[in-house]
Amino acid sequence: MIRIYHARILTMEEDQDIFDGEIWISGTKIQYAGPEKKEEAAKITWDREINAKGNLIMPGFKNAHTHSAMTFLRSHADDMPLLSWLNDQVFPYEAKLTPEDIYHLSKLAIMEYLTSGITANADMYLTPDTMIEASRDCGYRTTVIGAVNNFTQSVELLDEWYKKYHKKENLINFELGFHAEYTTKKEILEGIADLAEKYKAPVYTHNSESESEVAQCIERTKVTPTVYMDRLGIFNYGGGFYHCVHMTQNDLDIVKEHNISVITNPASNLKLASGIAPIDHMLKEGINLAIGTDGPASNNCLDMFREMFLVTALAKYRENDASAVDALEVLKMATIGGAKAMNLTDCDVLAEGKEADIIMIDLNQPNMQPIHNIQKNLVYSGSKQNVKLTMVAGKILYENGEFFIGTDAYKIYEKANDIAERIVK
Amino acid sequence: MIRIYHARILTMEEDQDIFDGEIWISGTKIQYAGPEKKEEAAKITWDREINAKGNLIMPGFKNAHTHSAMTFLRSHADDMPLLSWLNDQVFPYEAKLTPEDIYHLSKLAIMEYLTSGITANADMYLTPDTMIEASRDCGYRTTVIGAVNNFTQSVELLDEWYKKYHKKENLINFELGFHAEYTTKKEILEGIADLAEKYKAPVYTHNSESESEVAQCIERTKVTPTVYMDRLGIFNYGGGFYHCVHMTQNDLDIVKEHNISVITNPASNLKLASGIAPIDHMLKEGINLAIGTDGPASNNCLDMFREMFLVTALAKYRENDASAVDALEVLKMATIGGAKAMNLTDCDVLAEGKEADIIMIDLNQPNMQPIHNIQKNLVYSGSKQNVKLTMVAGKILYENGEFFIGTDAYKIYEKANDIAERIVK
Known part of the structure; x- marks a missing residue:
């Protein structure tokens, strides 16, 4: 089980504004997405606890x-x-x-x-x-x-x-x-x-x-x-x-x-x-x-x-x-x-029982400051550089610039260049 | 003096294609931008030598x-x-x-x-x-x-x-x-x-x-x-x-x-x-x-x-x-x-005597692969996430996501939010 805490959360549910809280992921699914639950969380043995440091968690x-x-x-x-x-x-x-x-x-x-x-x-x-x-x-x-x-x-x-x-x-x-x-x-x-x-x-x-x-x-x-x-x-x-x-x-x-x-x-x-x-x-x-x-x-x-x-x-x-x-x-x-x-x-919003297809957006970057309106910042000034973490079905596949997809990034680049060379040249 | 080697170099001079080489920076200026000069470089005491690992160096x-x-x-x-x-x-x-x-x-x-x-x-x-x-x-x-x-x-x-x-x-x-x-x-x-x-x-x-x-x-x-x-x-x-x-x-x-x-x-x-x-x-x-x-x-x-x-x-x-x-x-x-x-x-191209206003572009990212045409990649699929290093007048002000501008990033965010709050709210 993974816990991401100290986060701003944008669930994308109707009429739900961004709130401070945490999100729990169990298997491929979201078990909890809501306000901080420090005491309950302390009783659970987590595979990983991630301090979001005020950054945004939202659906991918x-x-x-x-x-x-x-x-x-x-x-x-x-x-x-x-x-x-x-x-x-x-x-x-x-x-x-x-x-x-x-x-x-x-x-x-x-x-x-x-x-x-x-x-x-x-x-x-x-x-x-x-x-x-x-x-x-x-x-x-x-x-x-x-x-x-x-x-x-x-x-x-x-x-x-x-x-x-x-x-x-x-x-x-x-x-x-x-x-x-x-x-x-x-x-x-x-x-x-x-x-x-x-x-x-x-x-x-x-x-x-x-x-x-x-x-x-x-x-x-x-x-x-x-x-x-x-x-x-x-x-x-x-x-x-x-x-x-x-x-x-x-x-x-x-x-x-x-x-x-x-x-x-x-x-x-x-x-x-x-x-x-x-x-x-x-x-x-x-x-x-x-x-x-x-x-x-x-x-x-x-x-x-x-x-x-x-x-x-x-x-x-x-x-x-x-x-x-x-x-x-x-x-x-x-x-x-x-x-x-x-x-x-099953992958649309952040709510209990939904698939954990989740991203973390780095707000501590100049293009996301000041924080008047995070949603507008995302659309008008957001960039790939703000993506800190991408999780699909409860598994982190990308974090801080590194890929966790079972193959080394350089091998995929090499393959792609070989194929391009063979076909196009 | 700074040396950036094992780079692809795009000088932006007329009719000059991208070549493999290195660039030397002395004070605020470019001292050399050309093919590898390993032997000469070995005789110089460098403040810093940066291995570009095949990434692109170009004018900012x-x-x-x-x-x-x-x-x-x-x-x-x-x-x-x-x-x-x-x-x-x-x-x-x-x-x-x-x-x-x-x-x-x-x-x-x-x-x-x-x-x-x-x-x-x-x-x-x-x-x-x-x-x-x-x-x-x-x-x-x-x-x-x-x-x-x-x-x-x-x-x-x-x-x-x-x-x-x-x-x-x-x-x-x-x-x-x-x-x-x-x-x-x-x-x-x-x-x-x-x-x-x-x-x-x-x-x-x-x-x-x-x-x-x-x-x-x-x-x-x-x-x-x-x-x-x-x-x-x-x-x-x-x-x-x-x-x-x-x-x-x-x-x-x-x-x-x-x-x-x-x-x-x-x-x-x-x-x-x-x-x-x-x-x-x-x-x-x-x-x-x-x-x-x-x-x-x-x-x-x-x-x-x-x-x-x-x-x-x-x-x-x-x-x-x-x-x-x-x-x-x-x-x-x-x-x-x-x-x-x-x-x-003085800041337009990479050539001896020009100001060292230089950036390093990370080509080892999926959006820059395969490498058919780096210039087109920059314009059509380039992103902030590809900027590894930004140097102004010979000084590195940004590298691998960190700022070197004399003030802590968080202090600047805090100031901006305080000002926005005071004026807009």
Whole structure:
């Protein structure tokens, strides 16, 4: 059992302000999160007692959309037009990746998530088996999302992975998903709709990321991607849409009708010149919002602090209103909104019985001072440098700059460089 | 004398790629920056030899526009419309600040600059004497910029400070400046033009930050702020414009004619809903570009990594072109462009005889791996967490998370909180 005391605690429960107290972790779960309990604590034999020294304990961030193993392309092909990037860089190089490569490259991404206080990811990429192996070996929480399209994976494989991995173990999950409407033909989409019906399961996909993608769908089908996919009955049990930069009101009504979550990826949308999603409007519509970093080839870093700042700052710019999308709303998206979008309702807030997916934020840093409002500090001036500790399911995986994920950091860097060299050079 | 060896070195000299080598620092200056010189080094008695372990040594970033002491308002008044923010929050609270408050609050900002690898700032705020005292006491490099307007400071004070502080000591400088056209009446602007002529000196000011500011100037004077100020002869010896979000081609022609630098502040411009500056266009026009964080009440963090990412990502969004404003151009703005804008030509690159304003970047972190392209990694995925060491004028002021600025970090936090409490509560 672990005790973290002398902490400021932000549970992220509704209407619960930050308070001074302590938190007890037993196994993978939170046993207590509340005011100081010095006397009771003295009677317990702890594996470890951590003095938080007034620093903040809060739920870990949820990275609700990423392609982890694309670390191998980080900073290899930037500052290029989108189509050359995809056709000359991403696709040919991805074709050379082995499942084992994806194992190592996913681990590199997991390390970076830990440095940014991200305790879970929803990962859409090529080889669920080795992606899951990487997360399992690190002790990391991952929901792998199917990535079916005309070129990789299949409805049969989705079915197989769903049976094998869906909610079978605490850290790992699998959910139905496909790459996007524009890369997936109707027969496959209908197969996914059947699977969704069979398992009464949510489905996840990229949607309305770029203007041209929407225009092309309308040309082909006379309707937007959202309407087209909805008519196929894919989202009768909810799910999630990644990006949603270019949505009509009718599209948003469909999102609301099916309780679909929208996962925004602001850095990627800027860097690939896709646009700015209408977050302020979606928030007012009551849609569940979450945040994703997208993959490291299109962002290029895996940092929830940068994404959080972008969500609010870009909304302010877009709406021409410095009061748009309050920092607290952004903090909800990065934590409880992400948990809801990823079906991780056991990992959303700090409360008894919840999974112990916890981070400690160093407030004794110049960027977090003075302490007027810690929540706003997190969103507006927080940084990876403030992450002192990241715990997933009761295990400390990162503390004071060191990783505890079963493999030496340098070995993971070496592997990633070897793979990059082999594939890209 | 200090020797840093086994380093990757990015000098930021024209056409000089990163190479393996070492750097020698003697007094405040660089004595050598080049390939390994093991034998010669062995003959010298060093005060300290640092093994960089393959990490990157490069020139420190230059924060070319800020209001440091506004740290006291960080996260106090965000998510508000611009006018309420200024009139109900900023102005009344600023009126209560004492010169001594500004001394302590400036120190807090300096600490944050150090964590972000920023080795010099151009600081426009109320009390040059105590701002300078703070920088001097920390060993930090600061150019204080005059902030005259209808309410504070005066042409006489500018003249006095210019004589007292302009290039009188290595770390400290003072340059002529005023708040903005819309806050400064014609008589004062004419007085500043006279001073510029008297000292053949550059002048700095906020310019064309918001659309309404430009529209109001046109209503009043029939011309844009740039044309209006130019006609008064203020910029005959160059200087710098902060923001420049809303500029006409004619305005930019004036900028070019007088060799005025443009200092962009992308985070602040988003957060206050001012807009996105036309960086791609200004770059193509050959204008010297630099980057500023703006003050911590409007950003709210003082982080060159976030600003660098925003410069390129927002340009890509604005131009609808994922190839706009290459990462290397952004890195130039943050270093040599800033040095030029701030008249710090001795602090721009790593070369013999230049001031030793140097940072060490930790490449052995997941966000900097794999190593395809270090410059792009810095701009796209770099973070404060990668700053291992910050040296100003040959002295290490920050290393591995610790500050060496003559005062204990906690005392500075305490002071800042006391001041914030007194003024804001």
